[in-house]
Amino acid sequence: MADAGLRMKLTLHIWRQKRANEPGRMALYEMADVSPDMSFLEMLDVLNERLIAKGEDPVAFDHDCREGICGTCGMVINGIPHGPKRATTACQLHMRSFKDGDEIWIEPWRARAFPVVKDLVVDRSAFDRIIAAGGFITAPTGTAVDGNAIPVSKPVSDRAMDAAACIGCGACVASCPNGSAMLFVAAKVAHLGLLPQGQPERAERVLSMVAQMDEEGFGACTNAGECEAVCPKEIGLENIARMNRDYLKAILSERPASKAGGP
């Protein structure tokens, strides 16, 4: 805990855009009394309370759990998705990461596949469509065998869990110079492909997900590595290498005839 009386003066530059099809601009706001114990979003809450009191439209931003797990929040803070603290979502970033007198630039995710809805809010439904294309294991309710009938070694289970920790926030896309979603897709491909339950659909899954990713307008991967650096859950680049291997194997073998998403 910081000294209870400590307060910081900050200058904020925030992207304001009323609607998707209207032009946006950076707007300037001064904050004179920010507590270092506030989260970044609580600092924006305070700003919004003051804007409303003055009759000005509050800044729209997405957020929900404020515990770093739902993946709803996301904004580019001083050029870095989720801000300066490693492995930390914007909601878990605290103002003690800044100092008195700082200027902070706050912008939405910027990527072709994530159109701006309003201010800092973007449309990430492309991610849902990628999962719908194949990011699952087909296991209709009621068909399962006993849980311990499928042993999974601890190291494999741990690696699957590392990949499954992705929260779908989209920081990887926002950080990538190509607007690529490779880390997001690769994390799901790795999570399911590592597990014995995921083997029957392994080839079809990677082909369908990559096809949908391309259709959504995400860019290609050129190994910039920015995604790994900003990922709040520290999903590693090795997942992308793994996905590339899976993809190559799948494309070289005959593509399964059936369509993903069968009953």
Place this chain on the structure above:
Amino acid sequence: MELNARVPDGPIEKKWDRARAEFKLVNPANRRKYTVLMVGTGLAGASAAASLAELGYDVKCFCFQDSPRRAHSIAAQGGINAAKNYANDGDSVWRLFYDTVKGGDYRAREANVHRLAQISVNIIDQCVAQGVPFAREYGGQLANRSFGGTQVSRTFYARGQTGQQLLLGAYQALERQVGGGRVKMFPRTEMLDLVVIDGRARGIVTRNLVTGKVESHVGDAVVLGTGGYGNVFYLSTNAKGSNVTAIWRAYKRGAAMANPCFTQIHPTCIPVSGEHQSKLTLMSESLRNDGRIWVPLKKGDVRKPFEIPEAERDYYLERRYPSFGNLVPRDVASRAAKAVCDEGRGVGPGGLGVYLDFAEAIKRLGEDVVRDKYSNLFEMYERITDENPYRVPMRIFPAVHYTMGGSWVDYNLMSTVPGLFVIGEANFSDHGANRLGASALMQGLADGYFILPYTLGDYLARTKFEKLDATHAEFRKCEAEVAALTKRFLSIRGKRTVDSFHRELGKIMWDQCGMARHDKGLKEALARIPALREEFWKDVAVLGDNEELNQSLEKAGRVADFLEFGELVCLDALERRESCGGHFREEYQTPEGEALRDDANFAHAAAWEFLGPGNKPKRHVEPLTFEHVKPAARSYK
């Protein structure tokens, strides 16, 4: 209004089998002709929507978040219970049933709880099949840990993010159905009214949160899986968007609200840091497996924790409850924390905290083992407090976490409005007056995967539906009411923000209807809430328009509902003149300060019926009988 629980006859072990044998079925070829409207995409909603679509029903699914994967189930940390007895430590369906009825302080329906315990084993199998990466032992088997209120290890987990992994499993099953065209998904869409025609739930009215468009959706059944109402206290561990609106507006259309005063205060949350606080963060109960809870023995001891010698510490849970120790149920642990803080022995700013200390565990197991079990929780704690829990004890304090009350439902999960089903935390069903740890995920998935798909089919098969569409007068009327409410919010243009009203309501609720309640305080709350509500409707400031993403407008609707609902919570607490589980009335306690139930007068669920604006709602009673788990003073000593 009649409360018919429709519990099947026969021995308790056979009731669910019997019900399923007697359910009518819908022919597979006919299922696509039925439309089911599913509101909410948490564990209950997503699993139900996916399972119903797999069966062949036409499903429309709604969530206010930008994606179904964001539902607040995602934040559940610790685990999910199942009576697998993989640990070979004497667990069984019967024991899980017994623990849950006892843990709920004998205020749950026995038949429901037994069914939940039976189904628990299928849930784990289902989730493993979907690829949920549960923790494993080195031999490849599923790992277990223990949780509060039990003496066996029956909790399955995926690090400290079990809810996330279970929800992603259900979400992926749901998206598979979206991809296959069997579910139509409506994200950023909020249900604002329930449409009841000829006594049956036949649709909902929604608002598109991006465009402001008000729309009607017609269905043959409506299912609400819209979560709990903990945010009536403003500060809680719930997500900021969690709200009571869906079940509250259904209440106003005839769906009785049961036991709203049964709210759970979780003992291990990070204390408040200042006025700006927007929510509270839970530290999983699983930490109580290895962390020891203590406060200084002396009042006002301001020494640093490591400067206080063992002899001058009070490990008060271990002292008061030697057989369960730090793993007593949540209500007991929270009240004990409040008691030591009330005595002036609390730690941290304002004396509102107790220590959760891992020094002994780190010494016994080594830091690596502790890190492997809890690293993400320790990191989260450090991010928020700037303190390293490997070196200094965590400071924790109770916070609102879960709500056992909700829409009253019968054994088939149907509310008092035929055709309206309520599942997961949104209903009142299985946890009585207190929920045990790792049981919420179990209930959500039991309802969604394994109960609703059967019971809903039975309802559809037994009902003859009139053909109708959204031009029906009742849809038109509900749409007009929703539009008028929006207009009213936008026309007030007052001076106070929605959040400021929400904070004030939350403070009234926490002070008068929180961890301890009494007659005088509840009556005071019942006087202050209507006054605050009146001020809200005169002076709330909602800027902007309807035809845009307008977060203040969304919040205004939810807070307006909380301002009505909070009053019902206090009324329910006032009328329940006993202490049980999370409902602690100071007038009713044992000499040792434990909750004192009144089984002669209150062994029932209270279900409130809406009688129109301004009228006192009517309290109905569903008597609870305990044939198998005999009510006794709940002892964890």
